[in-house]
Amino acid sequence: MASQGTGAVPNERFRLMSLFIPPMYLMGFLERISQEFGAVSVIEPFFTYWGEGRLDPSHPLESVARKSYMLPEMRMYGPLDSRALDAITGCAEQYRVDGAIYYADVGCRHSCATIKLFKDTLSEVDVPVLTLDCDVVDPTITSQEEVREKLERFFELLEDR
Amino acid sequence: MNTAGIDIGSMTTKVVVLGDNGVLTSVVTSTGDDREVAAREAFEAALDRAGVRPGEAVYLVSTGVGGKSVSISQQHKAITTCLARGTGYQLPTARMVIDIGAESCTVVKLNSRGRVDDWASHDKCAAGTGIFLQQMAKLMQLPLEEMSALSRTAKGRADITSTCAVFAESDVISHVHRDPPTPAADIVAGIYYSVVSRIVSLCKRIGIQKDVAVVGGVALSGGLVGTLREEMGFEILVPDSPQTTAALGAAVLARENVEKGLGQ
Numbered sequence: 001m002a003s004q005g006t007g008a009v010p011n012e013r014f015r016l017m018s019l020f021i022p023p024m025y026l027m028g029f030l031e032r033i034s035q036e037f038g039a040v041s042v043i044e045p046f047f048t049y050w051g052e053g054r055l056d057p058s059h060p061l062e063s064v065a066r067k068s069y070m071l072p073e074m075r076m077y078g079p080l081d082s083r084a085l086d087a088i089t090g091c092a093e094q095y096r097v098d099g100a101i102y103y104a105d106v107g108c109r110h111s112c113a114t115i116k117l118f119k120d121t122l123s124e125v126d127v128p129v130l131t132l133d134c135d136v137v138d139p140t141i142t143s144q145e146e147v148r149e150k151l152e153r154f155f156e157l158l159e160d161r
Numbered sequence: 162m163n164t165a166g167i168d169i170g171s172m173t174t175k176v177v178v179l180g181d182n183g184v185l186t187s188v189v190t191s192t193g194d195d196r197e198v199a200a201r202e203a204f205e206a207a208l209d210r211a212g213v214r215p216g217e218a219v220y221l222v223s224t225g226v227g228g229k230s231v232s233i234s235q236q237h238k239a240i241t242t243c244l245a246r247g248t249g250y251q252l253p254t255a256r257m258v259i260d261i262g263a264e265s266c267t268v269v270k271l272n273s274r275g276r277v278d279d280w281a282s283h284d285k286c287a288a289g290t291g292i293f294l295q296q297m298a299k300l301m302q303l304p305l306e307e308m309s310a311l312s313r314t315a316k317g318r319a320d321i322t323s324t325c326a327v328f329a330e331s332d333v334i335s336h337v338h339r340d341p342p343t344p345a346a347d348i349v350a351g352i353y354y355s356v357v358s359r360i361v362s363l364c365k366r367i368g369i370q371k372d373v374a375v376v377g378g379v380a381l382s383g384g385l386v387g388t389l390r391e392e393m394g395f396e397i398l399v400p401d402s403p404q405t406t407a408a409l410g411a412a413v414l415a416r417e418n419v420e421k422g423l424g425q
Contacts, residue, residue, distance in 0.1 A: 119279075128279065153239040157277045160242055 166411025247410030
């Protein structure tokens with residue numbers, strides 16, 4: 001699709017960074033929202049981004065281990081320094097994102113502790129962040145209507161800047 | 162073309178009509194059970210008061226919790242966008258606006274162009290909202306206006322939780338029935354502090370940025386605004402008509418649309 005210059009949605013209006021994991025029970029809904037508003041998640045910098053490090057076929061196990069340690073998500077388990085934060089801002093610039101959505105899993109204190117830090121970091125590259133309180137699998141934490149309302153507000157923010 | 166904005170809240174419906182030289186009129190009515198009916202009646206009353214002739218074109222933008230469900234508007238916009246435009250119109254130096262409505266509280270941070278930079282809201286509990294204050298007034302058997310005056314005579318402040326409206330009600334009942342009872346003024350001061358501490362923590366989530374304005378129906382309570390001023394530690398701006406700020410913002414957005422050629 002990319003080679004043909006075709007986007008994931010017919011009318012791409014907003015390029016988004018996803019931070020952490022969207023609620024699984026909302027995947028179909030988020031897909032419909034994506035089509036409706038022309039909003040595409042173009043990068044997730046923790047679990048899916050292939051950051052630093054290269055695989056060495058002559059030392060496969062060692063290089064996979066080293067590579068895994070270099071995943072930005074793994075950086076969060078050590079000192080959360082510029083190596084992890086630079087990956088976020090780097091991705092934001094590389095993928096030309098307009099905004100970021102932080103899926104704040106209310107059960108994960110570890111990741112939620114980074115909301116302010118990531119927000120401040122992304123504001124340095126002028127990327128606004130929407131924080132969506134949710135649970136990856138429990139639909140009682142946040143409703144589809146609430147998510148829709150917040151996303152609509154966020155898209156208006158991006159459009160109006 | 163005249164433009165108008167309508168903010169349909171859970172308790173009240175607000176309409177602002179903008180003419181070429183500014184606000185022509187504003188109307189505040191009760192929303193009631195049927196939002197469509199409330200919106201039509203408020204809109205017609207506003208047009209009548211503004212002297213807009215029947216059949217004359219008016220571009221209308223709606224907002225608020227009921228804004229999406231009414232058929233009379235040409236466009237619906239988010240409350241955050243409308244608050245930004247309305248505050249920019251009323252108080253151009255404001256960089257943060259706190260909207261305390263009947264059932265929710267929204268804080269919007271504005272950039273130097275008066276656009277939304279960030280926002281935070283809480284709408285999962287009545288704590289920190291107008292309904293909470295109304296409920297507390299009922300419990301204290303005091304009109305809201307009297308509560309405001311009474312709070313200024315307080316010599317202390319009763320401890321009342323800010324995390325849950327139901328628990329806060331239990332706290333107030335305990336203070337009333339204590340032997341000797343906590344003075345009513347101190348209880349009211351505690352009620353205001355409960356609301357304000359919730360609002361201040363919401364502001365801190367996105368970073369407090371001066372000038373700070375407070376709008377919404379609760380901004381009419383001098384006692385609450387005074388408590389907010391004390392907690393923030395600086396002056397808080399209140400526009401002349403704080404209830405209609407979001408409706409005014411919707412009218413400003415309607416004006417922008419007309420200037421772009423929409424609605425012709």
